[in-house]
Amino acid sequence: MSAANEGRAPLLAINGLRVKVAGQEVLKGVSLTVRAGEVHAIMGPNGSGKSTLAHVLAGRPGYDIVGGGVEFEGRDLLSLAPEQRARAGLFLGFQYPVEIAGVNNAYLLKAAINAARRERGQSELDAFEFLSLVRAKIKLMQIDESFLGRGVNEGFSGGEKKRNEILQMLVLEPKLALLDETDSGLDIDALKVVADGINSLRSSERAIVLVTHYQRMLEHVVPDQVHVLARGRIVRSGDRTLALELERRGYDWISAPAAA
Amino acid sequence: MATHSTTAGSATLERIERDYEAVAAQLPDAALARPLREQAARELRRLGWPKVTDEQWRYANLRAFDTVPGFRPSLPASARTSAAAAPPDLPPALPGFTRMLYIDGLRQGGALGSEPGGLEHWPPEQRLGLLGDMFASDTATLKIRGDARIELLFFNSEAATASYPRLQLQLEPSSELQLVERHLGAAPQAALVCPTAMIRLAAQSRLTHYRLQQCGPQTVFTDTLSAHLAEGAHYRVRQIALGAASARTSAHIRLQGRGAATSWQSIAVGRHQQVQDTALKVEHLAPDTQTEEVFRGIAEERARIAFNGHIHIAASAPGSDSRQSLRGLIEGDGAEIDLRPRLQIDTDAVRAQHGATTGALDDNLMFYLLARGIDRATARALLKWAFLGDVLRAIELPDVRRAAEHGAAGQLPDAAVIGALT
Numbered sequence: 001m002s003a004a005n006e007g008r009a010p011l012l013a014i015n016g017l018r019v020k021v022a023g024q025e026v027l028k029g030v031s032l033t034v035r036a037g038e039v040h041a042i043m044g045p046n047g048s049g050k051s052t053l054a055h056v057l058a059g060r061p062g063y064d065i066v067g068g069g070v071e072f073e074g075r076d077l078l079s080l081a082p083e084q085r086a087r088a089g090l091f092l093g094f095q096y097p098v099e100i101a102g103v104n105n106a107y108l109l110k111a112a113i114n115a116a117r118r119e120r121g122q123s124e125l126d127a128f129e130f131l132s133l134v135r136a137k138i139k140l141m142q143i144d145e146s147f148l149g150r151g152v153n154e155g156f157s158g159g160e161k162k163r164n165e166i167l168q169m170l171v172l173e174p175k176l177a178l179l180d181e182t183d184s185g186l187d188i189d190a191l192k193v194v195a196d197g198i199n200s201l202r203s204s205e206r207a208i209v210l211v212t213h214y215q216r217m218l219e220h221v222v223p224d225q226v227h228v229l230a231r232g233r234i235v236r237s238g239d240r241t242l243a244l245e246l247e248r249r250g251y252d253w254i255s256a257p258a259a260a
Numbered sequence: 261m262a263t264h265s266t267t268a269g270s271a272t273l274e275r276i277e278r279d280y281e282a283v284a285a286q287l288p289d290a291a292l293a294r295p296l297r298e299q300a301a302r303e304l305r306r307l308g309w310p311k312v313t314d315e316q317w318r319y320a321n322l323r324a325f326d327t328v329p330g331f332r333p334s335l336p337a338s339a340r341t342s343a344a345a346a347p348p349d350l351p352p353a354l355p356g357f358t359r360m361l362y363i364d365g366l367r368q369g370g371a372l373g374s375e376p377g378g379l380e381h382w383p384p385e386q387r388l389g390l391l392g393d394m395f396a397s398d399t400a401t402l403k404i405r406g407d408a409r410i411e412l413l414f415f416n417s418e419a420a421t422a423s424y425p426r427l428q429l430q431l432e433p434s435s436e437l438q439l440v441e442r443h444l445g446a447a448p449q450a451a452l453v454c455p456t457a458m459i460r461l462a463a464q465s466r467l468t469h470y471r472l473q474q475c476g477p478q479t480v481f482t483d484t485l486s487a488h489l490a491e492g493a494h495y496r497v498r499q500i501a502l503g504a505a506s507a508r509t510s511a512h513i514r515l516q517g518r519g520a521a522t523s524w525q526s527i528a529v530g531r532h533q534q535v536q537d538t539a540l541k542v543e544h545l546a547p548d549t550q551t552e553e554v555f556r557g558i559a560e561e562r563a564r565i566a567f568n569g570h571i572h573i574a575a576s577a578p579g580s581d582s583r584q585s586l587r588g589l590i591e592g593d594g595a596e597i598d599l600r601p602r603l604q605i606d607t608d609a610v611r612a613q614h615g616a617t618t619g620a621l622d623d624n625l626m627f628y629l630l631a632r633g634i635d636r637a638t639a640r641a642l643l644k645w646a647f648l649g650d651v652l653r654a655i656e657l658p659d660v661r662r663a664a665e666h667g668a669a670g671q672l673p674d675a676a677v678i679g680a681l682t
Binding site: 061 | 622624625630631632642643645647652
């Protein structure tokens with residue numbers, strides 16, 4: 001955390017969050033504070049609860065919140081419906097983006113951005129404004145423009161789906177981007193494009209939380225803080241050198257019960 | 261085989277016979293000769309009125325026939341002098357298509373069907389096709405050589421209580437026809453629309469048949485179709501069922517020649533208390549024949565939608581390939597969807613895939629859209645639209661696709677949202 005940031009009010013404050021899935025406690029008291037301008041990485045072995053945390057924050061149904069709370073810009077995040085969270089400025093980049101044949105990307109993007117603009121009291125974009133905005137972002141993500149007329153993620157490769165997630169993020173300009181395993185399934189070139197997209201969103205007004213298993217994304221998107229989630233708790237936090245250490249030593253040394 | 265009792269539904273059959281006796285002498289021989297009509301009437305009497313206890317009629321809304329005020333069709337003389345026969349506001353003509361307009365079952369602007377029609381042998385499950393034989397007041401008889409594009413527009417005016425659009429179509433070898441068959445209705449009151457189509461496709465001929473059913477809200481629509489395909493013939497159907505209080509399509513496609521192929525893609529959208537029921541039977545009778553069957557149905561409010569897809573691959577049809585995908589979406593608390601895939605295979609070395617699913621909207625898709633800030637109503641509308649997309653996007657002709665999309669969008673409660681998509 002930069003010293004200059006410490007005095008700022010948190011964008012996201014997770015306090016002792018406990019979550020059950022199908023009767024099983026998956027998150028057992030997670031606490032985390034994220035301020036605008038910061039990039040955090042949440043790492044951990046498979047099954048540690050990383051994706052659960054991302055989905056709970058975005059409001060996916062099917063999770064039972066049994067303790068703790070989450071504030072987003074001082075508001076009770078968990079009391080908001082998923083669409084309200086998105087319009088408030090929270091973006092979830094999906095690990096497995098769904099395919100929706102029959103709804104094209106342009107329509108989805110336009111509906112999403114205008115929902116956000118209405119929330120902010122701004123006028124909706126007309127077709128011309130929308131296209132000029134989207135074209136610039138498409139170029140940055142190295143996506144062919146014909147994609148706008150195609151169904152959402154329809155027939156996309158894994159890498160194309162992830163690029164599309166980042167494109168949506170760039171168009172929506174969220175205050176907080178939660179990127180769930182965005183690096184999985186990407187080859188080196190695609191990883192670079194996706195990382196450039198993420199870096200272009202970095203600003204003192206926004207924050208990014210990267211959920212990842214490997215540290216290779218962190219070579220391109222350098223985090224301010226790294227947290228290790230294991231068995232439903234954050235068991236260690238540090239700077240980016242923690243990610244390098246995990247890469248070298250694996251997760252066993254840190255996630256075994258004795259380390260907790 | 262048991263004799264068919266006429267006790268159940270006999271009142272309906274009696275009404276039909278009474279109306280037939282009263283009008284028989286006035287029905288034009290040019291549409292169908294009197295002896296053939298009599299033959300059809302005898303056959304219907306022999307078979308009896310269908311019963312819901314019969315598997316083939318389980319989902320049909322036979323009680324809807326009680327709402328039909330009478331079975332007599334408009335006759336040529338009365339229709340020409342009737343004010344109701346004046347052309348109403350009709351959709352614009354399709355570019356490149358020859359339009360044939362029928363009002364209340366009668367051809368407007370010139371006689372057609374110079375050759376009187378013949379009889380189809382309707383099997384018991386298609387017995388309501390006999391009504392068309394008995395009562396038809398006009399027959400569209402089309403023989404196609406070379407390439408053609410024809411639009412058959414059947415319009416039911418407020419004056420009609422019953423109409424029997426009748427199509428007898430023959431494609432000569434290697435010919436190709438794009439046919440748009442559209443049923444529109446203005447009548448707010450109960451009426452019967454009872455089309456019959458008898459189709460023969462000669463070797464290597466190709467028919468693409470677009471069928472849009474947008475009848476009035478009180479209409480009882482009973483549609484019976486039979487198609488015979490010779491070697492290498494190809495029959496594609498794109499059917500959009502939207503209108504009527506109660507609609508049934510009963511179709512029987514026979515793939516008789518080697519390499520004959522059919523592709524039936526259809527959607528049905530029902531709301532209020534509509535019933536949309538399709539019974540489709542495809543018979544593979546020759547080697548290397550192919551079927552593709554896609555159905556997407558949405559039942560809103562208290563609507564009931566059924567699709568009974570029976571594919572029979574006979575012992576004479578090795579090397580056949582059939583694919584069937586039936587999906588239903590239940591959107592209303594009182595809505596019902598019944599999908600019945602049935603695959604009957606009497607030979608080895610065939611490929612067959614079939615699947616049928618009915619349910620609500622996919623939660624994962626829903627969450628994805630919500631997580632982008634899209635409100636719930638819009639997300640629902642988008643996903644319903646996407647659900648119908650498989651079939652709508654397969655309509656190759658842009659004008660027909662747009663008409664189908666507008667019709668389908670208008671049938672969903674979320675029309676305002678979907679309007680932006682079409």
